[in-house]
Amino acid sequence: MEKKLRQHQANIVKVVLFGPESSGKTTLSKHLARHYNTVWVAEYAREYLQDKWNNKRKTCENSDLLPIAVGQMKLENKLAKNADRVLICDTDLLETKVYSEEYYGGTTDPLLEKAAIENSYDLYLLTYIDTPWEADDLRDRPDERLEMFRSFENALKENNRPYILLKGNKIKRLQTAVKAIDKLLENRSDLDSFSDNLDDLDLHFLHHNSDQQNYNY
Numbered sequence: 001m002e003k004k005l006r007q008h009q010a011n012i013v014k015v016v017l018f019g020p021e022s023s024g025k026t027t028l029s030k031h032l033a034r035h036y037n038t039v040w041v042a043e044y045a046r047e048y049l050q051d052k053w054n055n056k057r058k059t060c061e062n063s064d065l066l067p068i069a070v071g072q073m074k075l076e077n078k079l080a081k082n083a084d085r086v087l088i089c090d091t092d093l094l095e096t097k098v099y100s101e102e103y104y105g106g107t108t109d110p111l112l113e114k115a116a117i118e119n120s121y122d123l124y125l126l127t128y129i130d131t132p133w134e135a136d137d138l139r140d141r142p143d144e145r146l147e148m149f150r151s152f153e154n155a156l157k158e159n160n161r162p163y164i165l166l167k168g169n170k171i172k173r174l175q176t177a178v179k180a181i182d183k184l185l186e187n188r189s190d191l192d193s194f195s196d197n198l199d200d201l202d203l204h205f206l207h208h209n210s211d212q213q214n215y216n217y
Helices: 025-035 044-056 062-080 093-103 110-118 142-158 170-186 198-204
Strands: 013-018 086-089 123-127 163-166
Touching (some): 013 093, 013 170, 025 123, 062 110, 123 142, 163 170
């Protein structure tokens, strides 16, 4: 199990979208991946928990966290091989650790905690709660957004993770994120590049079925 939670080494810049529910992480992940012509790692928990809700009418339980973590790392390690200099991650195991502590008595499975601390990323984009709450089958704490945000920020500080805070509308968030990522790329000339050919964009987005959004910022 420990091996399945381990992050594979890759010569790319890894960026994590990090923050509470309904704070714009997935939208920005897609926009950043399009901007950098690369892949983005979706949040495995949403697919896993939506299937559980649809089939069993049950929400997340403590016993789900390790399978979710394993699925998340399997997805990240797979897509890292196809990243073009930058990998955009909609979440990471540190986020799973925060949810474990907030929802299940302040504790985390030792295997999950170890992996969450040892896996490393170049930059965290902490998303603030100045976005509208959008209810769905899985979200459940609309009145505790500020408390959850503080838990996420504290996790970054306690674990000495490099991060910037994103506020404002989609355009402002995108611009702030791109500026920070570009600074990282300026100092890394040896990064692995999946392709320099725009014809390969379809391959980059196969995992997401190439959503048809308009990406005019």
